[in-house]
Amino acid sequence: MEGIGGRKILVSGGGSGIGRATAIRFARLGADVAVLDINAKGAAETLDAVAVAGRRGLFVPTDVTDFAQVKDSVAKVLAEFGQIDVLASLVGWNEHSFFMQQEPEFWHKVVAINLWGQIHVVRAVLDPMIERRRGAIVTVASDAGRVGTNGETIYAAAKGGVIAFTKSLAREVTRFGIRVNCVCPGVTDTPMFQSVAEHQPEILQAVVKLIPMKRIARPDEPAETIVFLASDSASYITGQTLSVNGGLNML
Numbered sequence: 001m002e003g004i005g006g007r008k009i010l011v012s013g014g015g016s017g018i019g020r021a022t023a024i025r026f027a028r029l030g031a032d033v034a035v036l037d038i039n040a041k042g043a044a045e046t047l048d049a050v051a052v053a054g055r056r057g058l059f060v061p062t063d064v065t066d067f068a069q070v071k072d073s074v075a076k077v078l079a080e081f082g083q084i085d086v087l088a089s090l091v092g093w094n095e096h097s098f099f100m101q102q103e104p105e106f107w108h109k110v111v112a113i114n115l116w117g118q119i120h121v122v123r124a125v126l127d128p129m130i131e132r133r134r135g136a137i138v139t140v141a142s143d144a145g146r147v148g149t150n151g152e153t154i155y156a157a158a159k160g161g162v163i164a165f166t167k168s169l170a171r172e173v174t175r176f177g178i179r180v181n182c183v184c185p186g187v188t189d190t191p192m193f194q195s196v197a198e199h200q201p202e203i204l205q206a207v208v209k210l211i212p213m214k215r216i217a218r219p220d221e222p223a224e225t226i227v228f229l230a231s232d233s234a235s236y237i238t239g240q241t242l243s244v245n246g247g248l249n250m251l
């Protein structure tokens with residue numbers, strides 16, 4: 001994994017799950033890590049692990065659905081770190097339910113967090129990256145946005161939006177030395193997954209049967225792919241969508 005040591009990393013959604021695993025992996029490779037999240041307790045645990053790795057951590061409480069807040073938070077990170085080399089944009093949220101039974105408030109919340117949340121954070125880091133003519137951005141979507149998932153209709157729509165946004169943005173900003181890629185985790189053992197597992201244990205058992213590897217992912221597995229795509233080891237990769245799913249969908 002080339003070119004991570006000494007870098008300044010911003011992880012949105014770093015207070016839990018795959019975001020926390022990503023923040024810790026960056027720190028263990030020698031990077032300083034800033035976390036944007038609404039979960040202060042979770043972010044504190046992440047920063048403890050960053051400190052154990054001997055790196056500097058910074059938590060800026062931020063609701064990524066609010067663009068003004070995101071811009072202020074990114075300015076705080078720049079004031080502390082001086083630069084942002086990498087954005088890993090992980091914030092996401094969903095509750096398993098069927099489209100025909102949902103209220104519009106639920107649709108708007110899912111799109112606000114999963115699509116607008118990514119657009120806001122990406123836009124806020126672009127000016128300083130363009131100024132330096134370098135940067136790597138990794139968005140996080142889901143296979144739901146590639147193949148569709150029963151009970152995740154609006155989430156899939158938002159994640160499909162993240163994938164299309166990533167590809168189009170990569171075309172637009174490559175000339176500024178910025179790479180943009182997307183990781184689609186498969187079913188991964190995080191609090192988000194556990195909330196689905198509690199309500200729909202039978203669906204998850206059925207999914208595990210369909211996964212060629214016959215297990216769900218550990219959070220560090222998609223995290224490793226996010227860190228790889230952000231690193232100089234992926235210097236000729238941009239505009240790509242990579243699923244980390246144990247073979248569940250072969251795309």
Ligand SMILES: NC(=O)c1ccc[n+]([C@@H]2O[C@H](COP(=O)([O-])OP(=O)(O)OC[C@H]3O[C@@H](n4cnc5c(N)ncnc54)[C@H](O)[C@@H]3O)[C@@H](O)[C@H]2O)c1
Pocket residue numbers: 012013014015016017018019036037038039042062063064065090091092093113117140141142143184185186187188189190191192193
């Ligand atoms: N776990 C899975 O099975 C799975 C599968 C496919 C895709 N994903 C995607 O991976 C990413 C990480 O998921 P995870 O499983 O680690 O989830 P998680 O729930 O463990 O972590 C998500 C983090 O986002 C934060 N967050 C939620 N809303 C926010 C907001 N408005 N502003 C700021 N922070 C907010 C939460 O506080 C939490 O710390 C998400 O984008 C998710 O959609 C997860």
